[in-house]
Amino acid sequence: MARRSSRSAAQPKSTTVETQVDVTVSKTKKQVNGTETTAVTKSTTTEVKTGISKRKSAHAEPTTKREPEEPAEAAASDDEDQDDSQRSAKKRKITKTTKNRPAEDDAAMTLAPRTAISSLKHAMYIGAHVSAAGGVHNAVTNALKIGGNAFALFLKSQRKWASPPLADDARTQFHALSKQHNYDAGRHVLPHGSYLVNLAQADREKADQAYNSFLDDLQRCAALGIKLYNFHPGSTGAGGDMAGACSRIAANLNRAHRATAGSNVVTLLENMCGSGNVVGGRFEDLRDIIAQVEDKSRVGVCLDTCHAFAAGYDLRSPEAWAATMKEFDSVIGLGYLRALHINDSKAPFASHRDLHANIGTGFLGLRAFHNLVNDPRLAGLPMVLETPIEEKGPDGKTVNNPQIWADEIKLLESLIEMDPESDEFREKEKELQARGAAERKRVQEQVDRKAAKDAKKAAKGKTKRRKKGDEDSCDSCNESE
Numbered sequence: 001m002a003r004r005s006s007r008s009a010a011q012p013k014s015t016t017v018e019t020q021v022d023v024t025v026s027k028t029k030k031q032v033n034g035t036e037t038t039a040v041t042k043s044t045t046t047e048v049k050t051g052i053s054k055r056k057s058a059h060a061e062p063t064t065k066r067e068p069e070e071p072a073e074a075a076a077s078d079d080e081d082q083d084d085s086q087r088s089a090k091k092r093k094i095t096k097t098t099k100n101r102p103a104e105d106d107a108a109m110t111l112a113p114r115t116a117i118s119s120l121k122h123a124m125y126i127g128a129h130v131s132a133a134g135g136v137h138n139a140v141t142n143a144l145k146i147g148g149n150a151f152a153l154f155l156k157s158q159r160k161w162a163s164p165p166l167a168d169d170a171r172t173q174f175h176a177l178s179k180q181h182n183y184d185a186g187r188h189v190l191p192h193g194s195y196l197v198n199l200a201q202a203d204r205e206k207a208d209q210a211y212n213s214f215l216d217d218l219q220r221c222a223a224l225g226i227k228l229y230n231f232h233p234g235s236t237g238a239g240g241d242m243a244g245a246c247s248r249i250a251a252n253l254n255r256a257h258r259a260t261a262g263s264n265v266v267t268l269l270e271n272m273c274g275s276g277n278v279v280g281g282r283f284e285d286l287r288d289i290i291a292q293v294e295d296k297s298r299v300g301v302c303l304d305t306c307h308a309f310a311a312g313y314d315l316r317s318p319e320a321w322a323a324t325m326k327e328f329d330s331v332i333g334l335g336y337l338r339a340l341h342i343n344d345s346k347a348p349f350a351s352h353r354d355l356h357a358n359i360g361t362g363f364l365g366l367r368a369f370h371n372l373v374n375d376p377r378l379a380g381l382p383m384v385l386e387t388p389i390e391e392k393g394p395d396g397k398t399v400n401n402p403q404i405w406a407d408e409i410k411l412l413e414s415l416i417e418m419d420p421e422s423d424e425f426r427e428k429e430k431e432l433q434a435r436g437a438a439e440r441k442r443v444q445e446q447v448d449r450k451a452a453k454d455a456k457k458a459a460k461g462k463t464k465r466r467k468k469g470d471e472d473s474c475d476s477c478n479e480s481e
Contacts, residue, residue: 109141109145110144110145110147111145111146111147111402111403111406112146112147112406112407112409112410113147114144114147114148114149115147115149115409115410115413117149120413120416121416121417122373122374122375122376122378122379122416123379123380124373124378124379124383124412124413124416125149125150125187125188125380125381125382125383126148126149126150126342126373126383126385126409126412126413127143127146127148127149127150127151127152127188127382127383127384127385127409128143128146128148128151128152128384128385128386128387128402128405128408128409129151129152129153129192129384129385129386130142130143130146130148130151130152130153130402130405131153132153132154132155135167135169135170135173135174136153136155136166136170136171136174136220136224137170137173137174137176137177139151139153139174140174140177140178140181140183141177142402143183144181145402145406146402146403146405146406146409147406147409147410148405148409149188150188150189150190150382150383150384151183151188151189151190151382151384152189152190152191152192152230152382152384152386153189153191153192154191154192154194155191155217155220155221155224156194156216156217156220157194158192158193158194158195158196159194159195159196160196161196161209161213163216166220166223166224171223171224174224175224175225178225185224185225185226185227186225186226186227186228187227187228187380187382188382189224189226189228189382190228190229190230190268190302190339190382190384191217191220191221191226191228191229191230192230192231193214193217193229193230193231193232194213194214194217195232196210196213197210197213197214197231197232197234198210198234198235198237199211199214199231199233199234199248199249199252199253200233200234200235200236200237200245200246200248200249200279201234201237201248202237202244202248207248207252210234210252211252211255211256214231214252214256215256215259215260217229218256218259218260218263218265218267219260219263221263221265222260222263222265226265227264227265227266228265228266228268228300228338228339228382229265229266229267229268230268230270230302230339231267231268231269231270232270232272232278232280233245233249233269233270233272233278233279233280233285233286233289234249234278234279235276235277235278235279236277236278236279237277238277240277242279242285243288245279246279246285246288246289246292247292249269249279249289250289250290250291250292250293251292253267253289253293253298253299254292254293254294254295257293257294257295257298264297264298265298266297266298266299266300266338267298267299267300268299268300268301268302268338268339269286269289269290269299269300269301269302270301270302270304270307270341271283271286271301271302271303271304271307271308271311272304272307272311272354273306273307273310273311273352273353273354274310274311274312274352275352275353275354280307281311281352282311283313283327283328283331283332284331286301286332287331287332290332290336299336300336300337300338300339301332301336301337301338302338302339302340302341303328303337303339303340303341304340304341304343304386305340305341305342305343305344305345305364305368305369305372306341306343306344306345306354306355306356306357306362306364306386307341307354308324309345309349309363309364309368310345310347310349310350310351310352310353310354310355311350311352312349312350313327314349315364315368315371315372316364316365316367316368317367317371318367318371321368321371321372321375325375325377334377337378337381338381339381339382339383339384340372340378340381340382340383340384341383341384341385341386342359342369342372342383342384342385342386342387342412343356343357343359343385343386343387344356344357344358344359344360344361344362344363344364344365344368344369344387344436345357345362345363345364346362346363346436346439346440346443347363347443347447348363348440348443348444348447349363351447353443353447355443356386356387356388357387357388357436357439358387358388358404358408358432358435358436359385359387359408359411359412359432360411360428360429360432360433360436361432361433361435361436361439361440362436362439362440363440365429365432365433366415366425366428366429366432366433367420367429369412369415370415370418370420370425373412373413373415373416374415374416374417383412385405385408385409387404387405387408388404389401389402389404389405391404411428
């Protein structure tokens with residue numbers, strides 16, 4: 001998820017509530033999702049807007065630097081611009097959050113209040129993949145900060161094979177904070193697996209290393225009371241044997257399920273963008289893995305909107321959304337859909353490029369997400385943003401601005417039951433598309449150049465084959481040339 005922000009998120013209209021606080025230190029009480037917390041603050045005026053929040057300066061948020069994501073094992077591309085899955089983690093600096101931060105500071109740091117699920121027509125639990133730097137318990141406060149009703153996190157470093165064990169103090173605080181702030185860890189917390197892990201690995205030594213790391217994550221989930229665990233299926237490696245890769249993934253899942261019998265952690269296969277030898281670009285890949293898993297109650301799917309769109313599954317119109325969901329149900333079964341990653345796409349349809357964009361600014365557009373949040377079949381599932389939040393501060397340095405997520409959560413919630421033909425929707429749709437126009441144009445030009453380059457290579461290859469003396473048939477008349 002190491003991403004460059006193409007722009008800030010939208011800020012839908014709503015009611016303003018103002019709270020005056022003396023400049024001197026004072027105590028205030030706030031209600032956060034039904035839980036009263038006491039915060040010691042030193043401030044002037046704090047203005048909270050449901051739906052519209054004043055964007056905090058990115059320069060003021062250096063301690064929420066988010067860990068880089070996306071798979072290290074993705075096949076190299078000859079595109080001019082690297083996909084998110086290919087960017088080097090070494091180029092990113094991770095700033096740790098303060099360890100053991102007092103829980104009473106949570107309310108004072110809130111960028112947006114959490115929306116009461118009971119106030120929504122459809123129970124959409126929307127959040128983001130937040131930082132767990134300094135301990136997994138910090139993910140809870142970081143989710144609270146952006147007004148998320150769900151969240152994702154890494155349970156350990158996603159870029160290292162060796163990690164220290166889960167700290168007892170972090171585990172205790174995670175349980176306490178989840179309970180205090182009414183987060184159901186079993187239903188709405190969605191850890192993401194390490195991108196080093198490839199359960200399709202054929203090499204025995206590397207396969208064991210991947211399995212052991214995977215198993216360790218499932219054990220951490222059990223210790224934290226988490227019931228859903230999302231991971232990328234893996235890669236076929238040289239040769240591209242998709243059937244063999246699916247069988248190896250299923251075998252490793254069966255092995256891990258047996259080793260964690262009683263924990264009931266559900267392992268969620270994520271659909272992919274269909275690049276190179278990566279498993280999961282087609283729904284059939286996930287179907288074939290699930291078919292070979294012995295305990296069907298412990299396997300499911302996390303649907304990533306950007307990946308699906310890049311792989312050739314359209315979501316943009318109500319008709320396209322309905323057709324894709326019908327295909328998912330026919331091939332896999334909607335009963336296996338347990339979570340979603342909500343991302344727009346900087347890359348065009350069926351481009352097989354994994355480039356996440358902010359909601360409404362990419363090729364998917366705002367209507368795709370209106371389709372999503374108004375589908376009652378998705379109610380109750382965790383929905384996690386993995387959109388870009390990087391911005392440049394006044395000093396020119398790139399930092400993460402979580403206010404973008406806070407605004408996108410409110411935007412998505414505002415789309416529930418909104419009339420897509422209304423002036424409000426059309427104005428917001430137009431505004432967001434304008435913000436992302438330059439980035440879409442840049443990526444489209446790259447995709448077009450690569451297509452032309454590939455076509456040229458294919459033509460050269462065809463000429464070489466003909467020079468070997470083989471006769472080809474003319475498609476139009478079936479006669480030998």
